[in-house]
Amino acid sequence: MSSPERAIINLLLDLALSFDGAVLGLTLAISAVGSAIKCASTNAALNKINDAPEVSVADLRSLLPASEDKSETNDHGTSSDQRLVVVRGFVRPKISGDDNVLISSETGDKALIIQRTQTYVYSGWKRLFHSTGYRFMLERSMPKQGVDFMRKVPFVIVGNDQQSQSSYLFVNMDGSRQPLPLTTVYNRLQPINTSFLQAFLFPEYPVGLLDVEKILPPGKDITAVGICSFKNGVPEIKSCQDLPYFLSEMTKDQMIEELMDQTSFIFLGSVILGIVSVGILSYAAVRTWNRWKLRNQQRELTQRPSEPIVDDEPEDAEEIPDGELCVICVTRRRVPAFIPCGHVVCCRLCASTVERELNLKCPVCLQSIRGSMRVYYS
Incomplete structure (x- = not known):
């Protein structure tokens, strides 16, 4: 690091x-x-x-019996009756025929959706030799995309046992953001001719191009989860933005x-x-x-306010017994008692010094004190 x-x-x-x-x-x-x-x-x-009810393509008309009649009277050609449904079936082009499907340019496979992504790959020399930490983290967290495009043709979902061309569910892909059940058919890392000095001195220069192509082949068994309605008498399903799934293999x-x-x-x-x-x-x-x-x-x-401290009358230390001398200065007599522990261990000057400290504690028992008072012996 x-x-x-x-x-x-x-x-x-x-x-x-x-x-x-x-x-x-x-x-x-x-x-x-x-x-x-x-x-x-x-x-x-x-x-x-x-x-959401899980129905087949053939049961959609029974699920929304009045939708088709209402759709004919609607100005926009769509029905006001909509319902969230789960439909399982096979995908095929809306209009049968080889002219209505896409062909992969790399593998020649037939597809209803082709997604091509090309991502630039950068060298790792910058992590070892460069010290621009801010730029490094930003560039590594946001890789630069070369090309990302998608082609698709109108396709429908038919039931597992449905062979009729007149009964199907049209898939409306407008506005869908959920991941698609695509199959990877092409994945290649193409190196870019780069000298050692370019990779060492210019880490922003790409050293490779990752080319990935994914397709949705005809006849794939998928599940559609979305809002079903009738448009011009044809059942149609759209994605629901509140759901994480639209078309899925699950x-x-x-x-x-x-x-x-x-x-x-x-x-x-x-x-x-x-x-x-x-x-x-x-x-x-x-x-x-x-x-x-x-x-x-x-x-x-x-x-x-600082109160003037009146010192006790000067006494000869030799006349004071050892048990009555201040434990701090060892020159004056013990006079005040600390509150609340009650220890009489200091003279008035040393007691006042202890009381001015931030953390008030008795010098003997180390208990927190609130002040001191003079003790008179009769």
Whole structure:
């Protein structure tokens, strides 16, 4: 680890532990709240998928019996009746024929969706020889993408035993952001001609290009989870932005099981973060309260008017018994008693010196004291 990176880590640790850990506690509390919100959204998605009916393509018309009639009277051509459903089936192009599918330029496979991603790969010399820690972390956390594009053709979902061309479910991909069940058919790392000096002196210069192509082949068995409605008499399904799935290779039971595991894990993490943040914030609050009280005591002592101390009448130390001499100066007689311990161990001058200290303690028993009072013997 280079010196700038070590300095950054030390700076972050100092900031996190500042104010007796209050910053760290607040950060953990915010993380706990974010985890709780994510847990609630995941649980809501779980309930939606669990309550959604799992139907075949042929049963969609019976599920929404009046949708087709309403769709004909709607100005926009869409039905106002919509419902979240789970449909399992095979994908095929909307219009049959080889002219209505895509062909992979690398493998020649037929596809309904082709996603091509090209990512530049950079050398690792910068980690060893360069000391620009800020730039290093930013560039490594955000790799530069060369090309990322997707091609797709209209496709539908048909039932497992459905051979008719007139009964299908059209998949509307507009606005969908969920991951797609694509199959990787091409993955190649193409090196870029780079000299040793270029890689050593210019770490931003790419040394390779990672080319990946993924496709959705016709006939693949998938599950669609989304909002189903009828448009011009044809059943159509759209993605629901509140759900993490739209088109997936998993079945409904597998989705529910995965969401249950995620909910349990996120909930446990939020509870742990919440407990730790409460403990750290409580510790910081107690430390701050104690410092505030100590500061107030110090302020009261500094603002207290200094009273003139009248020394006892001078005495000859040789005439005072050893058991009555002050334990601090060992020259004057013990006169005042400390409150509340009651020890008579100091003269008036040394007792006043003890009372001016920030941490008032008896010099014998080390118990906290509030002051002293003169003791008279009759």
